[in-house]
Amino acid sequence: MELTLKYPFVTPAGETINKLTMRRLKVRDIKAITQQSGGKVAEMELIGIARMTSLIPEDLEEMDAADYQVLKDRFLDILGFGGNDLGRSGAAGDVVPVSAE
DSSP: OEEEEEEEEEOTTSOEEEEEEOOOOOHHHHHHHHHHHTTOHHHHHHHHHHHHHTOOHHHHTTSOHHHHHHHHHHHHHHHTOTTSGGGSSSOOOOOOOOOOO
């Protein structure tokens, strides 16, 4: 999967990034993301996106927020959160009727 950035950026190493190639994550990636982030949601997203794009978190910190949001949404979709910020916000979900008997 490839994403052309609306706002290209320059990494701390001086490389100009115009587009990113994203790969699907594996279970080993999710384990590493969880361990490296210490359970902090913002760090999980940053580390996960870095692994998904083969960049380092320091590179991503130079990215425009609008492009980062697109990557974040794709990352959350891959994890099955559907853009719902790792459970921090959003609707409760559908109401399912249950019999009182």
